[in-house]
Amino acid sequence: MKSNDLILQTSTRVVFFIIFLFSIHIFFAGHYTPGGGFVGGLLMASAIVLLLLAYDFKTVKEVLPFNYLTMTAIGMIISILTATGALLFNVPFFTHWYDYFDLPLLGNTSIHTALFFDIGVYMVVVGVTLTIIEMIGGDS
Numbered sequence: 001m002k003s004n005d006l007i008l009q010t011s012t013r014v015v016f017f018i019i020f021l022f023s024i025h026i027f028f029a030g031h032y033t034p035g036g037g038f039v040g041g042l043l044m045a046s047a048i049v050l051l052l053l054a055y056d057f058k059t060v061k062e063v064l065p066f067n068y069l070t071m072t073a074i075g076m077i078i079s080i081l082t083a084t085g086a087l088l089f090n091v092p093f094f095t096h097w098y099d100y101f102d103l104p105l106l107g108n109t110s111i112h113t114a115l116f117f118d119i120g121v122y123m124v125v126v127g128v129t130l131t132i133i134e135m136i137g138g139d140s
Contacts, residue, residue, distance in 0.1 A: 005054060012053075015050060027040030044126050045125065072127030
């Protein structure tokens, strides 16, 4: 069935990128202020749910061809490896490490292992949320 939701679809194209960029901002701001992988992942999942409301599952799958269960598994592996990586250096579980690196566009920047843990959490939250949405509202 073809729906005629021109206003919703047009506004979704703009609002999706606003939510996406805010999700990335919240993700990176989470090391110093409230936010991080969980909240950023929820924002990203809500942006994709907005796409699902404006379009249909088939169209969104063509644009974002991700297997959300695989995304969840990879995110879990990244998070677990990051958390247990400290045990290799004989320090307590979940001890994070950081150092400063001179990156070409960003200059002198600190990179934390917490960043990689948050990447895993971000992937898990997006994957689990969208798997649940697909199970509830998807076509069988």
